[in-house]
Amino acid sequence: MTVQFINAKRAAELIEDHTTVAIDGFIGFCLADDILGEIEERFKKEGHPRELSVVNVAGLGGDGKDRGINHFAHKGLMRRFLCSNLSLAPKLYPLIMDNAFPTFMIPQGVLSHMMRAIASRKPGVISQVGMKTFVDPRIDGGRINEAARESGDTIVELIRLHEEDYLFYPAFPLDVAIIKGSTADTKGNISMEKEALHLEQMEMAAAARNSGGIVMVQVDQVVEYGEIHPQKVVVPSTLVDYVITGKPENTGQHFIGDCRPIPSWCGDEKIPLDHIEPLPFDIHKVICRRSILQLHAGDFINLGIGISMGVSEVLNEEGLIEAISSSIESGVTGGVPAPGIATGAAYNPEAILKQPDIFDFYDGGGIDFAALGAAEIDRHGNVNVSKFAGKVTGPGGFINITQGAKTVCFLGTFTAGKSDIRIEDGRLRIIQDGPYIKFKKDVEHITFSGHYSREKGTQTVLYITERAVFQLTEGGLTLIEIAPGIDLEEDILGKMEFRPLISPDLKVMEERLFRPQLLGLKL
Incomplete structure (x- = not known):
């Protein structure tokens, strides 16, 4: 089939009812928002396409308000939803909680690898990622709402190979793939030179093509055939059916702030890293x-x-950013990770890899050190970041990262909610504590399994707060350090739903952490 150059409205008209649609993107990056917006407009006017089975690998929040998967927040548009993260999709939350359609979540790395499995017509993905978390079929099987439980659909199975348990995630065909690139030539070859990330555009396109489906690509511009260097072609024309040139307001590198591209994110320039503002001196x-x-x-x-995003800023401030190799699950390595909803990009990246490639390395144990957040922690060392306080955020790449890393640090404040906690003369002073307890007897959702980590016996796991540091030991959660100025019973044990083990070698956290001066640390 010769590649056709059409507008986004026509692209939306080509999507039929009851089809399976895969959408690529990472928060607000590599997002074909012109096409998604026209799908929404068509549904509002015609009631079509309807009853779509929608798949997206990473979170598709766009600006966290109206873009990305928020376009699909209409009852009847979706009949089934499979994803890894919903942290920036507030319009979907009510529909999911009202059971408008079955919603399933599995790890981001598994979904990224699923595109490869579908493309190569493998039966699915076999992995230990997700074992003993909410994804495990012995727990919730990735089912997020009651509609998912009542659907009878199974998205993950427990199998045994060579005397070990594994999770099997069955593959499924794609009818439509919607991806984003920077440039198309007049034959339909796609490059991504202005994108901050390279995800799984090639894999998703191949998956749709080998399923007998169609591939739609939104780009910023079209150039003559031959103008794109073959080394820069990410998706060849043979995998592309339709090319859509996006409107300036609905295309580009990202949808953050005024949407102007950041040249250092895609490697077009390097900025002085000393221009990056240091973190304010506070408990974070x-x-x-x-x-x-x-x-x-x-x-x-x-x-x-x-909070964990601040680790790169502390390393940069201490002059240590080049002493380590940072990475983001989007595939970006090196540089200083961008903050907030710019997560996924980095200033001055060393390399921009494909997302399934970086997850291969993660799943195989390539991460030496990982720092991530924690909404709830329990006596077993389990951590919940995927479902709490009436919200379903999902795991994203959290499960892949925390199961594969050699050292895992879960970072967060000891309590949640409005508080007034000050640092005075090298000591911590609690004026008003957060009203919500984060250290629970049992977490609501298991996103990291302390049991599974202990079984493997290959990880060092710490839980770091402003007033206490815990470590995962054979007995469970163990308190190993407390902050200077903190009362053990009143400020720590009295604010937990359970009594942790206490190390016989309980220490006071280093006072230099609570001083505004640089640590002067050497790795």
């Missing part, structure tokens, strides 16, 4: 500082969103 900085005491020179690391 103390938490990040304590985590880097676990680092070694040359470590390959991954940082999650939230």
Whole structure:
């Protein structure tokens, strides 16, 4: 089939009812928002396409308001939803909680690898990623709402190979793939030179093509055939059916702020890293500082969103950013990870790899050190970041990262909610504590399994807060350090739903963490 150049409205008209549609993107990056917006407009006017089975690998929040998967927040548009993360899709939450359609979640790395499995017509993905978490069929089987439980659909099975348990995620055909590139030539070859990330566009396109489906690509511009260097072609024309040139407001590198591209994110320029503002001196900085005491020179690391993003800023401030190799599950390595909803990109990246490639390395144990957030922690060392306080955020790449890393640090404040906790003269002073307890007897959702980590016996796992540091031991959660100025019974044990084990060698956290001066740390 010769590639056709059409507009986004026509692309939306080509999507039939009851089809399986895969959408690529990472938050607001590599997002074909012109096409998604026209699908929404067509549904609102015509009631079609309807009853779609929608798959997206990473979170598709766009700007966290109206873009990305938020376009699909209409009852009847979806009949089934499979994803890894919904942290920036507020319009979908009510529909999911009201059981408008069955919703399933599996790890981001598994979904990324699933595109390869579908493309090569393998039966699915076999992995231990997700074992003993909510994804495990012995727990929830990745089912997020009651509609998923009542659907009878099975998205993951427990199998046994060579005397070991594995999870099997069955493959499924794709009818439509919607992906994003920077440039198309007049034959339909696609490059991504202006994108901050390279995800699984090639794999998703091949999966749809080998399923007998169609591939739609939104781009920023079209050039003459031959103008794209073959080394830069990410998706060849043979896998492309339709090319859509996006409107300036609905295409581009990202959808953050004024949407102007950041040249250093795609490698077009390097910026002085000393121009990056240091973190303010507060309890969040103390938490990040304590985590880097676990680092070694040359470590390959991954940082999650939230407080843990500040680890890169502390390393940069201490002049240590080049002593380690940072990475993001989007496939970006090196540089300083971008904060907030720019998560996924990095200033001055060393390499921009494909997402399934980086997950291969993660799943095989390539991460030396990972720092991630924690919404709830329990006596067994389990961590919940995927479902809490009435919200379903999903795991994203959290399960892949935490199961594969050699050292895992879960970073977060000890309590949640509005608080007034000050650092005075090298000591912590609690004026008003957060009203919500985060250390639960049992977490609501298991996103990291303390049981599975202990069974493997290959990880060092720490839980770092501003006032206490815990470690996962054979007996469960064990308190190993407390902050200077903190009362053990009143400020720690009295704010937990259970009594942890207490190390006989209980220490006071290093006072230099609570001083505004640089740590002067050498890895």
